[in-house]
Amino acid sequence: MTTDSLLLDPESLERERRELERAWGATPGLRGWLSDTDHKSVAKRYIVTALVFFLLGGVQAALMRIQLARPENTLLGPDAYNQVFTTHGTTMMFLFAVPILTAAGLYLVPLMIGTRSIAFPRLNLYGYYVYLIGGGLLYGGLLLNQGPDAGWFSYVPLAGPEFSLGKRIDIYAQTVTFTEISALITSVEIIVTVFKQRAPGMSLNRMPLFVWAQLVTAFMVMFAMPWVAVASQFLAADRLVDTRIFDPAAGGRPLLWQHLFWFFGHPEVYIIFVPGLGFVSSIVSTFARRPIFGYPVMVLSLVLTGFLSFGLWVHHMFATGIPQLSESFFSAMSMMIAIPTGVQIFCWIATLWSGRPQFRLPLLFVLGFVLVFIVGGFTGVMVASVPYDMQVHDTYFVVAHLHYVLLGGAVFPLFGAFYFWWPKVTGRMLSERLGRWHFWLFFTGVNLTFFPMHLLGLEGMPRRIYTYLPETGWGPLNLVATIGAVTIALSVVLFLVNLVASLRVGAPAGDDPWEAPTLEWATSSPPAPYNFHLIPTVQSRSPLWKRPPDAPVVTGLRSDMREILVTTMLDAEPDSRMRMPEPTIWPLLAAIATGVTFIALIFTPWGLPLGAALITAAFVGWGWPRARDTRLQREERGG
Amino acid sequence: MTAPVRMMDASRLPTTVFDHRSHMWWGTLGFMLIEGTTLFVCVASYFYLRVNTDSWPPDPAELPSRLWPTVHLVVLLASLVPVVLADRAARRLDLPGLRRWFVVASLFALSFLYLRWKDFVSLNVWWDDNAYGSIAWMTVGFHGTILFLQVVETLIFTGFLFSSDFEERHFSDAADSTFYWYFFVGSWVPLYLVLYLSPRL
Numbered sequence: 001m002t003t004d005s006l007l008l009d010p011e012s013l014e015r016e017r018r019e020l021e022r023a024w025g026a027t028p029g030l031r032g033w034l035s036d037t038d039h040k041s042v043a044k045r046y047i048v049t050a051l052v053f054f055l056l057g058g059v060q061a062a063l064m065r066i067q068l069a070r071p072e073n074t075l076l077g078p079d080a081y082n083q084v085f086t087t088h089g090t091t092m093m094f095l096f097a098v099p100i101l102t103a104a105g106l107y108l109v110p111l112m113i114g115t116r117s118i119a120f121p122r123l124n125l126y127g128y129y130v131y132l133i134g135g136g137l138l139y140g141g142l143l144l145n146q147g148p149d150a151g152w153f154s155y156v157p158l159a160g161p162e163f164s165l166g167k168r169i170d171i172y173a174q175t176v177t178f179t180e181i182s183a184l185i186t187s188v189e190i191i192v193t194v195f196k197q198r199a200p201g202m203s204l205n206r207m208p209l210f211v212w213a214q215l216v217t218a219f220m221v222m223f224a225m226p227w228v229a230v231a232s233q234f235l236a237a238d239r240l241v242d243t244r245i246f247d248p249a250a251g252g253r254p255l256l257w258q259h260l261f262w263f264f265g266h267p268e269v270y271i272i273f274v275p276g277l278g279f280v281s282s283i284v285s286t287f288a289r290r291p292i293f294g295y296p297v298m299v300l301s302l303v304l305t306g307f308l309s310f311g312l313w314v315h316h317m318f319a320t321g322i323p324q325l326s327e328s329f330f331s332a333m334s335m336m337i338a339i340p341t342g343v344q345i346f347c348w349i350a351t352l353w354s355g356r357p358q359f360r361l362p363l364l365f366v367l368g369f370v371l372v373f374i375v376g377g378f379t380g381v382m383v384a385s386v387p388y389d390m391q392v393h394d395t396y397f398v399v400a401h402l403h404y405v406l407l408g409g410a411v412f413p414l415f416g417a418f419y420f421w422w423p424k425v426t427g428r429m430l431s432e433r434l435g436r437w438h439f440w441l442f443f444t445g446v447n448l449t450f451f452p453m454h455l456l457g458l459e460g461m462p463r464r465i466y467t468y469l470p471e472t473g474w475g476p477l478n479l480v481a482t483i484g485a486v487t488i489a490l491s492v493v494l495f496l497v498n499l500v501a502s503l504r505v506g507a508p509a510g511d512d513p514w515e516a517p518t519l520e521w522a523t524s525s526p527p528a529p530y531n532f533h534l535i536p537t538v539q540s541r542s543p544l545w546k547r548p549p550d551a552p553v554v555t556g557l558r559s560d561m562r563e564i565l566v567t568t569m570l571d572a573e574p575d576s577r578m579r580m581p582e583p584t585i586w587p588l589l590a591a592i593a594t595g596v597t598f599i600a601l602i603f604t605p606w607g608l609p610l611g612a613a614l615i616t617a618a619f620v621g622w623g624w625p626r627a628r629d630t631r632l633q634r635e636e637r638g639g
Numbered sequence: 640m641t642a643p644v645r646m647m648d649a650s651r652l653p654t655t656v657f658d659h660r661s662h663m664w665w666g667t668l669g670f671m672l673i674e675g676t677t678l679f680v681c682v683a684s685y686f687y688l689r690v691n692t693d694s695w696p697p698d699p700a701e702l703p704s705r706l707w708p709t710v711h712l713v714v715l716l717a718s719l720v721p722v723v724l725a726d727r728a729a730r731r732l733d734l735p736g737l738r739r740w741f742v743v744a745s746l747f748a749l750s751f752l753y754l755r756w757k758d759f760v761s762l763n764v765w766w767d768d769n770a771y772g773s774i775a776w777m778t779v780g781f782h783g784t785i786l787f788l789q790v791v792e793t794l795i796f797t798g799f800l801f802s803s804d805f806e807e808r809h810f811s812d813a814a815d816s817t818f819y820w821y822f823f824v825g826s827w828v829p830l831y832l833v834l835y836l837s838p839r840l
Contacts, residue, residue, distance in 0.1 A: 188669035226676040243773035252770035556650030576656045616791050
């Protein structure tokens with residue numbers, strides 16, 4: 001590869017830009033819309049869909065809080081309450097948190113590493129449709145009074161064929177399958193994109209911490225999600241074809257379900273939390289006006305969190321009578337995982353301390369994250385202790401803990417990320433004033449709702465009860481929690497108003513409104529379909545802050561077809577060129593084939609041969625090259 | 640933009656690359672790790688159920704037969720010969736060689752469908768007899784889905800090798816298809832040992 005000094009001629013640049021526009025732009029019309037494989041479009045659909053599920057899950061939360069506001073309330077009966085809390089948990093974990101946080105990666109990772117596309121763009125679109133079908137299945141079930149009702153972790157034997165009749169649990173099992181397929185696909189895409197598509201010069205030790213966080217998350221997904229995918233198939237098979245894996249009468253073990261579920265379920269918490277750490281690092285660095293303090297330590301902490309998160313699962317099972325030795329081991333691991341997170345928090349504090357912090361809205365949400373998450377972290381260390389856990393197991397103390405961790409660790413950073421990257425995605429700013437109202441209402445609401453739950457738990461209020469007697473004395477604190485929930489709802493409404501208002505009348509953002517250091521701010525807002533006209537090269541960890549005036553740009557990629565630059569894994573040296581596939585309708589058709597297969601499997605084992613036939617057909621349609629692809633290749637050969 | 644700009648020219652970089660230089664190789668590796676994990680979960684569940692059961696297989700289940708699964712294992716290992724030759728032909732960009740060895744591999748692939756059925760039957764237990772039968776059937780079944788997808792992919796790709804749409808960059812895809820073949824054969828070896836031999840220990 002040679003590096004020359006040349007004049008870029010404005011006319012040929014403009015011609016090239018028009019060609020890129022044609023090659024990478026979406027095809028017009030409905031079919032074009034359904035086939036659009038631009039990673040930014042797919043990520044936006046993920047985010048909008050996940051927000052809709054967030055609102056639906058929020059409505060369920062509100063219903064539960066209204067029901068519990070006073071003793072012996074009658075808004076929801078026990079059966080409806082069971083369906084509502086199960087659907088709430090399943091929605092928030094599987095349909096909101098994981099998809100929206102990985103979708104942030106699908107949108108931002110290619111921009112941050114300076115490439116034109118995600119790896120495997122058609123597979124990416126397929127993953128989105130499969131996720132959408134999974135969400136549709138869960139809510140279709142709920143509307144038909146077939147909402148799952150055994151909790152988001154659906155323990156057997158309650159969820160087994162003997163005690164859960166009807167199709168409610170089967171719907172849960174296949175919803176889980178759909179969302180896992182989608183998450184696993186995303187993980188492969190993120191890993192390959194990060195390993196092979198970084199702009200020249202962006203060696204692994206120059207990669208933004210957000211990208212590291214997404215990479216660690218992707219690896220965690222890859223090794224954690226298969227556990228629940230297999231477990232949900234075991235459960236579905238026990239219910240449909242009478243396998244006996246969880247049936248103690250035939251040598252099966254109900255506790256096996258808990259092991260399989262939590263071997264996924266605990267890393268899941270960190271799968272939700274680690275992308276949040278990535279948001280926080282980007283925001284802190286930008287608004288402290290300096291690179292993150294202790295970059296190597298931050299990277300090692302992220303990786304260590306990923307590893308340790310696989311050694312904690314049994315702490316969800318302290319009450320099941322496991323051997324004392326494993327209690328001690330898992331108790332120690334559960335306390336140890338606080339260390340890498342603590343290290344990161346100290347690094348952020350050091351960054352802010354030694355920088356010139358500007359307290360803009362995204363940073364405010366980061367501060368909210370630190371406060372709320374630390375409370376969740378403290379109660380986490382408390383429940384890591386076995387004797388304490390035995391006291392509060394299955395009480396509202398655990399509900400308080402998990403909401404502090406998840407809202408603190410994921411939702412605060414997520415809102416911060418919205419205020420931070422919204423201008424890049426839409427080209428318009430959000431209102432700072434509405435945003436501050438949103439922040440303070442949300443911060444107040446979260447504490448008002450969930451702090452009293454610690455006390456209710458200590459007073460002995462169990463989880464998952466649809467009502468309680470006045471004599472328990474739990475009424476007043478429950479009322480406070482409900483008032484808190486209303487406050488949260490109000491804050492979310494303000495947030496939505498802010499989004500809509502920004503789309504209509506928001507101030508234009510420009511390419512880089514925050515003067516941030518990473519590559520996504522080097523392109524237009526919103527970015528063009530091809531992301532970058534000239535692929536940049538990278539010379540430091542903060543490419544936009546420390547850019548030598550003679551930094552070269554990459555030329556010589558085809559502009560008349562979707563071609564990307566492939567670089568080496570460690571040092572990101574240019575290695576080859578690769579043509580990305582054209583958009584097609586097949587990802588949608590393949591997702592429908594997948595959907596029909598797994599939904600049929602709720603009702604009949606004949607879904608298996610049906611699925612085999614449909615998926616074979618989808619394989620053929622997807623795999624065969626399109627005419628346009630071939631024409632381009634011939635032209636290339638001819639020219 | 641009229642100021643002089645230094646340029647890094649990518650136009651002479653290759654478009655057909657193999658192994659860790661290729662996207663598809665990494666993607667294939669990713670799916671191997673995912674599928675390898677699902678098979679590991681099956682084996683972990685197998686042993687979890689086994690250590691919590693007094694006799695294995697539980698009475699009155701019979702021991703699994705060894706004949707057909709062993710035949711299948713030998714056939715699977717033998718299939719590596721044409722697959723390795725196809726892999727080498729792909730790297731030489733040798734289309735006639737690639738076609739020849741993919742046709743042979745397709746014949747092997749078809750035989751796997753029948754032999755997989757014999758694997759099921761040789762367990763000598765039904766999936767609904769007891770937890771042992773269930774986990775054994777599920778494990779063979781999970782590997783069976785990988786086998787099925789490999790068979791379908793091989794047949795389609797073989798057809799594609801004879802079509803006029805085949806281009807140079809597809810040699811790399813052929814090599815990745817053989818890469819996945821190594822995985823699906825290799826992953827069966829421990830499963831064979833666990834399912835058909837370990838109950839005798």
